Amino acid sequence: MVTAADQETRRDVAWATAREFAHAAAEPVPPVRVALDRAAGLVLADDLVAATPLPAFDTAAMDGFAVAGAGPWTLVGSVRPGRPWAGERLEAGRAVEISTGAAVPSGAWAVLPVESAVAGDGRVAGPDLPRGKHIRYAGEDTPAGARLAPAGTPAGPALLGLAASCGYDELLVRPTPAVRAIVTGDELAQHGLPGPGRVRDALGPLLLPLVADLGGRLDGLVHVPDQPVSALAEAVEAAAGADVVVVTGSTSVGTTDGLRRLLAERDARWIVDAVACRPGHPQLLARPRGGPYVVGLPGNPFAALVAAYTLLGPLLAGLSGRALGNLPQAPLITEVQAAGRTRIVPVVWDGPGVRALGGDRPAFLDGAALGDALAAIPPGAEPGQPVPLLMLRR
Ligand SMILES: Nc1nc2c(c(=O)[nH]1)N[C@H]1C(S)=C(S)[C@@H](COP(=O)(O)OP(=O)(O)OC[C@H]3O[C@@H](n4cnc5c(N)ncnc54)[C@H](O)[C@@H]3O)O[C@H]1N2
Numbered sequence: 001m002v003t004a005a006d007q008e009t010r011r012d013v014a015w016a017t018a019r020e021f022a023h024a025a026a027e028p029v030p031p032v033r034v035a036l037d038r039a040a041g042l043v044l045a046d047d048l049v050a051a052t053p054l055p056a057f058d059t060a061a062m063d064g065f066a067v068a069g070a071g072p073w074t075l076v077g078s079v080r081p082g083r084p085w086a087g088e089r090l091e092a093g094r095a096v097e098i099s100t101g102a103a104v105p106s107g108a109w110a111v112l113p114v115e116s117a118v119a120g121d122g123r124v125a126g127p128d129l130p131r132g133k134h135i136r137y138a139g140e141d142t143p144a145g146a147r148l149a150p151a152g153t154p155a156g157p158a159l160l161g162l163a164a165s166c167g168y169d170e171l172l173v174r175p176t177p178a179v180r181a182i183v184t185g186d187e188l189a190q191h192g193l194p195g196p197g198r199v200r201d202a203l204g205p206l207l208l209p210l211v212a213d214l215g216g217r218l219d220g221l222v223h224v225p226d227q228p229v230s231a232l233a234e235a236v237e238a239a240a241g242a243d244v245v246v247v248t249g250s251t252s253v254g255t256t257d258g259l260r261r262l263l264a265e266r267d268a269r270w271i272v273d274a275v276a277c278r279p280g281h282p283q284l285l286a287r288p289r290g291g292p293y294v295v296g297l298p299g300n301p302f303a304a305l306v307a308a309y310t311l312l313g314p315l316l317a318g319l320s321g322r323a324l325g326n327l328p329q330a331p332l333i334t335e336v337q338a339a340g341r342t343r344i345v346p347v348v349w350d351g352p353g354v355r356a357l358g359g360d361r362p363a364f365l366d367g368a369a370l371g372d373a374l375a376a377i378p379p380g381a382e383p384g385q386p387v388p389l390l391m392l393r394r
């Protein structure tokens with residue numbers, strides 16, 4: 001539970017609250033107007049309002065005959081998609097052959113599907129149909145001016161198709177926030193087997209797809225030694241053009257962990273200073289005056305992954321103007337102890353719930369590599385209780 005004092009200092013923030021703090025602290029990036037084919041995956045900065053009614057005209061929903069009045073009917077012509085009927089209002093007892101998608105002439109009562117029609121000698125017969133049968137009337141799906149999607153909606157495939165349907169060539173969207181990564185650690189090796197006392201960098205390869213999954217664009221990654229301490233300051237300075245700087249392996253309080261000192265020197269505003277979760281406790285989010293947001297991910301790789309979902313994901317959502325939304329939940333069917341702070345463990349779907357996989361030690365990525373989701377298990381959770389899920393696979 002977060003006390004008033006925690007809220008003040010932003011120390012050891014409860015896990016769900018940390019996500020909210022990260023999201024709420026984000027000032028959305030300025031919007032840009034882009035062509036529809038450049039908008040995929042970006043987030044609407046404005047409501048999408050129907051520029052035309054949909055459908056825009058009374059439309060045949062079947063191939064057959066548009067008929068007026070009771071049958072049989074005299075055929076007086078044909079109508080094809082994209083070529084409106086040039087004739088007069090269709091009088092009772094008359095019909096036109098019509099294709100799916102063509103404009104139904106005024107006066108038509110219904111469209112008689114070709115399968116139900118008997119045509120010949122300039123006439124067509126068939127069952128009487130209820131008024132309006134197989135006609136999609138103008139504005140039936142939406143009238144012009146209706147709000148189809150609110151600002152903050154991601155421009156997925158269906159939204160782009162919808163925008164085109166009602167006449168848009170461009171959309172006002174927020175560009176993907178730019179993220180720079182700074183991977184720290186004198187012990188890190190970037191290729192091959194690490195050798196004595198060295199550790200292979202797991203976070204460089206993990207960050208490129210992870211940042212994209214969380215809604216950002218990784219536009220640079222540098223490796224920085226722990227010594228001299230000025231190296232980290234220079235790397236943060238060089239990333240000033242990004243929206244977010246992610247620093248890994250410098251969140252703790254050791255002599256080689258310079259991030260907290262650097263943030264103090266820069267008079268940074270603390271948004272989250274450690275989270276009451278395991279792993280990932282020392283993660284942080286702060287904003288130096290006039291600079292990008294700084295997310296500190298613990299060096300332990302699974303802890304870093306957890307921290308990215310906890311702070312970086314909600315921050316990127318806020319920068320893009322996306323809502324934080326509620327996480328999906330599922331019952332946890334295995335027992336996992338979460339004493340005092342939220343436990344975050346890899347899980348897989350198993351029938352009506354999720355099952356903990358193991359492989360959840362802070363430095364080990366095995367469970368996360370195989371899991372469908374990370375489950376955030378609050379302190380005191382009972383077996384069978386629904387728990388929030390951070391989806392690892394879609
Ligand atoms: N006195 C205390 N010490 C530590 C505390 C604490 O509260 N008091 N917290 C521990 C916890 S929990 C974590 S998590 C770590 C976080 O430390 P840092 O973020 O400063 O990371 P490092 O100390 O540099 O590294 C921790 C661990 O991870 C390995 N590492 C680092 N970077 C990478 C990488 N890119 N790829 C693979 N592995 C990496 C590093 O070699 C260490 O083994 O602090 C604890 N200490």
Ligand code: MOO
Nearest residue numbers: 279280281303362
């Ligand atoms: O909390 Mo640490 O992040 O145990 O590994």
